[in-house]
Amino acid sequence: MNRREFIRDVLLWSAGLTLSIPRLTITESFAASGPSLLAVEKGPDHVQLVRRVLASLGGMKNFVRPGDRVVVKPNIGWDRSPEQAANTNPVVVKALVEEALEAGASRVLVFDRTCNEERRCYTNSGIADAVQSLNNKKARVEYIDNRKFVPVEIKRGKSLTTMEIYKDALDADRYINVPIAKHHGLSGLTLGLKNSMGVIGGRRGMMHFNIGQKLADLATVVQPTLTVIDATKILMANGPQGGDLKDVQIADTILASTDPVAADAYATTLFDMRPDEIESRLRRTKWDSGKWISTR
Amino acid sequence: MRKRIPRVPRTFWRRLSQWAFLLLFFFLFIKTDYTGSDEIEYAVNILFRIDPLLAASVMLAVKTFVALMLPALALLVLTLILGRFFCGWVCPMGALIDLFHPLLKPGTKEIDTRFPQMPLIILLFVLVSAFFGLPMAGYFDPFSILVRGLSLSAYPALNDSLATVFTFTYQEAPPYVNAVTEPVYAFLKKTILPYSQKVYTLSLLSGFILVAVFLAERIQQRFFCRNICPLGALLGLTARAGLLKGHGGSDDCAKCRACRSVCRMGAIDPDRRIGMHECILCLDCLEKCPRGIIDFRFSKPVAGPAPVSLTRRSLMASMAAGALLPMFTGSRTIARLSDPLLIRPPGALAEDEFLERCVRCGECMKVCIGNALHPTFLESGIEGMFSPKLIAQVGYCEFNCTLCGQVCPTGAIKALPLEEKHTFKIGHAFFDKNRCLPYAKGIPCIVCEEHCPTPEKAIGFNTATVKNDRGEEIKVKQPYIVDRLCIGCGICENKCPLPDQAAVRVTAAGEQRHPQKTIPASSMDYY
Structure with missing residues (x-):
């Protein structure tokens, strides 16, 4: 079984298990051949891992065109150190920013709306330093500016009708989502689409009611060009904030896909879980004529 | 000049x-x-x-x-x-x-x-x-x-x-x-x-x-x-x-x-x-x-x-x-009962x-x-x-x-x-089950648990099957405080998504500067 078959099977399998409830419909986009749907690489050199996953998807130039304004959106949610694996690995973020710059991006913005105090998160995650160490004026780490949340109508939403979304995320030509794969009390795991919560304003706690549906709804408006899941270190318990090194496992894996659901689905297997075990958009998101839509 | x-x-x-x-x-x-x-x-x-x-x-x-x-x-x-x-x-x-x-x-x-x-x-x-x-x-x-x-x-x-x-x-x-x-x-x-x-x-x-x-x-x-x-x-x-x-x-x-x-x-x-x-x-x-x-x-x-x-x-x-003037301080209620908050x-x-x-x-x-x-x-x-x-x-x-x-x-x-x-305990969190969504309304939430910062979380949860207001039986995670771990930082209360009073509230109970305020807990040594 090759990788592609595996993923297809995983998705079909999860769809099969959830036939009784709203489900992910497997459509031609998954079956279609062409450039890889999803790339997975393992190894201890994380910069190389980023390069390799991008290469198997046709290289960053496939996603970032010269002059593009790019957002790289890691998870910087917590006042935790890189070893504690609560935030995206700064090495991975830096490598992605570098790749985007090399592909000709005119600007690469890195930000997240944090859960703990912003400055502590940006500093202690190592992400601010990592991006600044590039010494490139085009690469910027910015704190959230509350003036930039704009109300967005979620036309195809089932559980959400409007949402305040960060302007820079909406305006970007390319949006690269870089979650870290980790344990999450409510939703089982937090992966790609959960990471999109970092661009919404207001009282985000509300997202937790019916989180699967709401994340699916959110995915109809925040659509990443590329999802790169950082599973170099994964948090197996006490997530999403962690804090205990005993809960951190070295997985040395990075996966990337243009399809956020496929990326999330594959990532569940790193935790010995099945895709349908996460209270999730996997059940409720449907690919329909080139767009993700929510189903009930 | x-x-x-x-x-x-x-x-x-x-x-x-x-x-x-x-x-x-x-x-x-x-x-x-x-x-x-x-x-x-x-x-x-x-x-x-x-x-x-x-x-x-x-x-x-x-x-x-x-x-x-x-x-x-x-x-x-x-x-x-x-x-x-x-x-x-x-x-x-x-x-x-x-x-x-x-x-x-x-x-x-x-x-x-x-x-x-x-x-x-x-x-x-x-x-x-x-x-x-x-x-x-x-x-x-x-x-x-x-x-x-x-x-x-x-x-x-x-x-x-x-x-x-x-x-x-x-x-x-x-x-x-x-x-x-x-x-x-x-x-x-x-x-x-x-x-x-x-x-x-x-x-x-x-x-x-x-x-x-x-x-x-x-x-x-x-x-x-x-x-x-x-x-x-x-x-x-x-x-x-x-x-x-x-x-x-x-x-x-x-x-x-x-x-x-x-x-x-x-x-x-x-x-x-x-x-x-x-x-x-x-x-x-x-x-x-x-x-x-x-x-x-x-x-x-x-x-x-x-x-x-x-x-x-x-x-x-x-x-x-x-x-x-200081002689009168002992005549106030706070001499006996300090403010719980x-x-x-x-x-x-x-x-x-x-x-x-x-x-x-x-x-x-x-x-x-x-x-x-x-x-x-x-x-x-x-x-x-x-x-x-x-x-x-x-x-x-x-x-x-x-x-x-x-x-x-x-x-x-x-x-x-x-x-x-x-580990410095400044207070203790208590759930109000009449307000907390998974208890009171059968709505999944546990935002508090997500934010709890202690490496081993001071908020745990049990999975329970309850009825929501549509009459549907639904499985929800119901949070509880782990007494020996809670330090009273208040992030749970702060992040609780209820629009008014949070469903989890921190009080001064158990604050370590006053040993007499220790909360009874079966997980603790003296129980």
Whole structure:
């Protein structure tokens, strides 16, 4: 079984298990051949891992065109150190920013709306330093500016009708989502689409009611060009904030896909879980004529 | 012929010094914040540590020597040599008062101090009552009033006003306006504005007290310094015995009394003699004297004006007030039942000693990165007003932050090493199952659990099958507190998505500074 078959099977399998409830419909986009749907690489050199996953998807130039304004959106949610694996690995973020710059991006913005105090998160995650160490004026780490949340109508939403979304995320030509794969009390795991919560304003706690549906709804408006899941270190318990090194496992894996659901689905297997075990958009998101839509 | 260099008035140096210290004060004030490092570099707390009034009050109250306040001795020694130079040349409150004076000065100048005995009465009262267990120095100390008024009121108000202006330009103004305003705003944010907008209880009151000090200039110049300031009184008493003496009018003098009418402190009597108790060495009289005969030099005592002193009656009365008032503290309900929501910062000493040490400077609240600390109103008695307490629903205590203990000038909040802070229990969270969504409404939530910062989470959950309001049977995760792990940081209460009162609330139960408040728990050793 090759990788592609595996993923297809995983998705079909999860769809099969959830036939009784709203489900992910497997459509031609998954079956279609062409450039890889999803790339997975393992190894201890994380910069190389980023390069390799991008290469198997046709290289960053496939996603970032010269002059593009790019957002790289890691998870910087917590006042935790890189070893504690609560935030995206700064090495991975830096490598992605570098790749985007090399592909000709005119600007690469890195930000997240944090859960703990912003400055502590940006500093202690190592992400601010990592991006600044590039010494490139085009690469910027910015704190959230509350003036930039704009109300967005979620036309195809089932559980959400409007949402305040960060302007820079909406305006970007390319949006690269870089979650870290980790344990999450409510939703089982937090992966790609959960990471999109970092661009919404207001009282985000509300997202937790019916989180699967709401994340699916959110995915109809925040659509990443590329999802790169950082599973170099994964948090197996006490997530999403962690804090205990005993809960951190070295997985040395990075996966990337243009399809956020496929990326999330594959990532569940790193935790010995099945895709349908996460209270999730996997059940409720449907690919329909080139767009993700929510189903009930 | 050589050009004559214009003479610099001697008051210039005093003004320069006032400006320099005022700017230093503002620099330290702005720096009293998280700056990317867990250790704070500069903090405005040095101002409180050189304050002999607060030092005396704190040491009398706790009846031990407080090494943190040793710098106050240096100020006393300097005052013994130079007189009240501090009030005229250094004090940021004095500098601000002088700065505002031209805007507020009354039409006719009042020369004699309105209530010359008042500062001494306040001083005695404050020290005696501190000794007997009712610490009040923070209400009258100029730095406490100043830093508190700025931190809790003026500074957040300034930030909010500017944010309103720049949000308007950002959202409504054309791009060519924003090309100017946005860089200006970014610059202000980077330099003088706080990182985030904060809100405080007692914000208006703190601001009003500070404004009142300035408004009192309408009554007479340096009204606060002459009629209220107990620190000034203490420095004045020291200066009276000091080495530097003012030599005022003599028999050669034309008795014009220009010196007396220019004096901002009412320190010069009709015989043109200078009282070193009041004189703050502003040097205005030197410049004003038409014959230039006024002089300050180290000398043997010279005949001065009759020194301000308390009548025996007011001396006794202020001491009696200071000694008697504390007797009533035991008659209040808080002597038996402390406020259940009075959560003190991590590292705070046991309540009595905490209040004896706390000088109400507001620095912990200024530096609190989560906007968790707020001034108490009457929850801990009149002597507790403006002392810090945690209001979790406004802000929570950031797990990895130890700044409040680092800036506390008196050790009322111990500076905790991070590891100790991580397990320092300031309170305890309780779920209200009538409100908590998974319990009350069958709605999945556990936002609290997600945010709980202890490495092994202090919030666990059980999975239960309940009916929601559609009548559907649904599996939800119902959270509970793990008693031995909860430190009372309040992030659960803060992040609870209910629109009003959170469904999980932190109280002072179990706070480790009071062992008698330990909560019964079956998981604990003594059960």
